[in-house]
Amino acid sequence: MLADAFYSSLAHPSRREIIRVLTENPPLSAGSLAARVGVSRSNLSAHLRPLRESRVVRWSRRGNVIMYTVDQEVLAACLRETAESLNVSLEES
Numbered sequence: 747m748l749a750d751a752f753y754s755s756l757a758h759p760s761r762r763e764i765i766r767v768l769t770e771n772p773p774l775s776a777g778s779l780a781a782r783v784g785v786s787r788s789n790l791s792a793h794l795r796p797l798r799e800s801r802v803v804r805w806s807r808r809g810n811v812i813m814y815t816v817d818q819e820v821l822a823a824c825l826r827e828t829a830e831s832l833n834v835s836l837e838e839s
Contacts, residue, residue, distance in 0.1 A: 749831070752824040755796035760785055764793060765816055768803065773813035800824075 756762050760783060767782045768774060774782070780790040794814065797803035801820045805812050829836045 749824045749827040751800040752802055752820075753828070755800040755802065758793060760789070761793050761797055764790075764797060765802065765821075768814060768816045772815040773806070774815075775811050775813055779814055 756765075763783050764779065767779060771782065776787055776790060776794075780787045783790065785793065794803060798805065802817055802824065803814055804817045805814050807813075826836065
């Protein structure tokens with residue numbers, strides 16, 4: 747299940763903060779993202795790994811800088827999959 751990897755990647759509060767920051771400020775370089783999240787670049791790298799592996803965070807190269815964004819389609823698919831597995835409707839009444 748796609749959602750299993752996603753929720754496993756959210757085990758640490760810093761990872762949830764990374765997703766929140768990237769959702770509000772896409773795209774960001776590693777340095778900018780680390781500063782906004784309040785972690786070191788090496789710590790950020792360790793937190794980005796599971797987020798990239800779950801496909802929720804993706805990267806692209808701009809010259810010699812790597813930029814990070816949230817893949818909104820994957821994020822939405824994870825949330826839909828979770829709602830369906832819990833038999834919860836995401837539709838507003």
